[in-house]
Amino acid sequence: ARKIIIDTDPGIDDAMAILFAFQAPQLEVLGLTTTFGNVSVDLATQNAIKLTEIAQVTVPVAKGVAVPSHIAPRPHPDFVHGKDGFGNINLPAPAGSAIDKSAAQFIVDTVRAFPGEVTIIALGPLGNLAKALELDPEVADLVDEVVLMGGTAIEYGNVSPVAEANIMNDPHAADKVFTAPWQVTMIGLDVTHQVLLDNDILSRIKQANPEEGGFLFDCAQYYIDFYSSRFDMNGCYFHDASTIAYVMDPSIFGVELGAVRVACEGIGIGQTIFAPQGMSFPEPHWNDVPMTQVCMEVDSEKLLTLFETTLS
Numbered sequence: 001a002r003k004i005i006i007d008t009d010p011g012i013d014d015a016m017a018i019l020f021a022f023q024a025p026q027l028e029v030l031g032l033t034t035t036f037g038n039v040s041v042d043l044a045t046q047n048a049i050k051l052t053e054i055a056q057v058t059v060p061v062a063k064g065v066a067v068p069s070h071i072a073p074r075p076h077p078d079f080v081h082g083k084d085g086f087g088n089i090n091l092p093a094p095a096g097s098a099i100d101k102s103a104a105q106f107i108v109d110t111v112r113a114f115p116g117e118v119t120i121i122a123l124g125p126l127g128n129l130a131k132a133l134e135l136d137p138e139v140a141d142l143v144d145e146v147v148l149m150g151g152t153a154i155e156y157g158n159v160s161p162v163a164e165a166n167i168m169n170d171p172h173a174a175d176k177v178f179t180a181p182w183q184v185t186m187i188g189l190d191v192t193h194q195v196l197l198d199n200d201i202l203s204r205i206k207q208a209n210p211e212e213g214g215f216l217f218d219c220a221q222y223y224i225d226f227y228s229s230r231f232d233m234n235g236c237y238f239h240d241a242s243t244i245a246y247v248m249d250p251s252i253f254g255v256e257l258g259a260v261r262v263a264c265e266g267i268g269i270g271q272t273i274f275a276p277q278g279m280s281f282p283e284p285h286w287n288d289v290p291m292t293q294v295c296m297e298v299d300s301e302k303l304l305t306l307f308e309t310t311l312s
């Protein structure tokens with residue numbers, strides 16, 4: 001099985017991704033690391049532990065950064081994920097607790113323990129990954145791949161016309177991640193806005209798997225209400241769980257290679273700027289930037305079928 005660490009801010013779609021990964025026989029989840037984003041880092045940590053208890057797995061949870069690296073924190077989007085991060089279903093607190101190690105240190109130690117074997121899947125703002133690179137720059141060579149949900153190459157943003165939420169929450173950290181010498185795959189709004197998860201699928205998962213499916217169905221209702229009220233759609237977009245599907249079966253996606261950099265100030269702050277491979281520019285910002293794999297196409301039916309069958 002492929003060894004993964006999931007860096008996360010649960011979050012309703014983070015919960016979908018994490019339970020999906022726990023059920024996938026192709027994946028071995030070595031740990032969850034948490035960050036602020038959809039909720040505070042303390043609540044994200046509680047929620048991550050709760051997910052391990054719902055899935056009845058023993059997976060360490062390491063708490064990470066509480067605030068962005070260089071900008072003021074933005075408010076938590078409780079109108080999208082609820083005050084509890086799970087659509088206001090108000091579950092009791094988890095029994096377990098986080099390990100006594102920071103998220104960044106956990107990432108470094110785990111990657112060093114399995115050189116070349118660990119894939120980091122990032123579902124929130126990228127502060128923990130940037131910190132891991134600061135603690136130990138060699139992790140970039142030792143990681144198998146970084147697969148992140150965030151950004152957009154040509155689709156509109158979701159927190160500004162050009163910015164996606166995870167990148168906007170810590171643009172400097174994101175720029176560090178996109179310019180470090182590791183293999184990054186970006187799964188952004190270009191593809192996640194092409195996939196619609198609806199209540200038909202969630203009800204079938206609930207029927208087949210009442211414990212996890214029931215929990216996902218309950219928290220998804222608030223999320224679906226948000227998307228249906230804001231956009232002309234009957235369901236929700238499929239953000240974080242797309243990364244898990246990518247790691248299980250990359251053939252579901254079509255990728256383009258290019259340099260990605262992040263705008264760190266001004267009205268374009270948080271924008272992921274995509275320069276397709278082969279283009280060259282006199283501006284120095286574009287020299288020697290490693291190639292990111294940017295997902296631009298997705299087989300939505302295949303993706304949703306993989307999600308449903310794995311969780312059922």
Ligand code: BDR
Nearest residue numbers: 011013014123165166239
């Ligand atoms: C991303 O932002 C968060 O609200 C979601 O959990 C997802 O990671 C989508 O823009």
Ligand code: CA
Nearest residue numbers: 011014123124
């Ligand atoms: Ca997330």
